[in-house]
Amino acid sequence: QVQLVESGGGLVQAGDSLRLSCAASGGTFSTYAMGWFRQAPGKEREFVAAISWSEEITYYGESVKGRFTISRDNAKNTVYLQMSGLKPEDTAVYYCAAGRNLPRLQVGVGQSWGQGTQVTVSS
Numbered sequence: 001q002v003q004l005v006e007s008g009g010g011l012v013q014a015g016d017s018l019r020l021s022c023a024a025s026g027g028t029f030s031t032y033a034m035g036w037f038r039q040a041p042g043k044e045r046e047f048v049a050a051i052s053w054s055e056e057i058t059y060y061g062e063s064v065k066g067r068f069t070i071s072r073d074n075a076k077n078t079v080y081l082q083m084s085g086l087k088p089e090d091t092a093v094y095y096c097a098a099g100r101n102l103p104r105l106q107v108g109v110g111q112s113w114g115q116g117t118q119v120t121v122s123s
Contacts, residue, residue: 001026001027001111001112002024002025002026002027002028002029002032002098002111002112003024003025003026003027003112004022004023004024004096004097004098004112004113004114005022005023005025005114005115006020006021006022006094006095006096006114006115006116006117007020007021007022007023007117008020008021008117009094009117009118009119010118010119010120011120011122012086012119012120012121012122013086013121013122013123014086014087014088014121014122014123015085015086016086016121017082017083017084017085017086018083018086018119019080019081019082019083020036020080020081020083020094020096020117020119021078021079021080022034022036022078022079022080022081022096022114023076023077023078024077024078024079024098025077027098027112029074029077029098030053030074031053031100032053032098032099032100032111032112033050033051033052033053033098033099033100033101033102033105034050034051034053034070034072034079034096034097034098034099034105035047035048035049035050035051035070035096035097035098035099035105035106035110036048036049036050036070036079036081036094036095036096036097037094037095037097037108038090038092038093038094038095038119039092039093039095039116040089040091040092040093043092045095045108046061046063046092047059047061047106047107047108048060048061048064048068048081048094049061049064049068049069049070049081050070050102050105050106051070051071051072051079051102052102053074055071055072055074057102058070059102059106063089064083064090067083067084067085067086068081068082068083068084069081069082070082079096081094083119086119086121087121088121088122088123089121090119090121091119091120091121092118092119093116093117093118093119094116094117094118094119095113095114095115095116096113096114097110097112097113097114098110098111098112098113099111
């Protein structure tokens with residue numbers, strides 16, 4: 001089972017950009033679909049983005065479409081989330097997840113989850 005570690009979070013201002021990374025180890029990264037989720041205080045976990053193992057298919061949550069881009073580098077066992085045009089409502093803990101099935105991962109069914117990285121967007 002793959003282990004995941006997120007990095008790249010921080011405090012930014014509205015309109016700024018930020019790139020999150022999720023490094024995988026202990027499994028065959030290239031066989032997993034990968035996704036990003038987020039959870040703000042007092043709110044339920046929200047799907048952000050997901051990408052197939054082949055990079056051919058990507059999905060995005062409605063609230064981030066056109067602003068966030070998910071990508072992966074199978075040679076580096078890493079998935080990225082490029083975030084631009086950040087808004088205060090993007091403030092949350094961002095989690096990386098790995099799953100065997102992309103549609104199921106999109107609804108939160110994953111085999112592995114990272115510990116999360118905090119993103120805070122000030123207005």
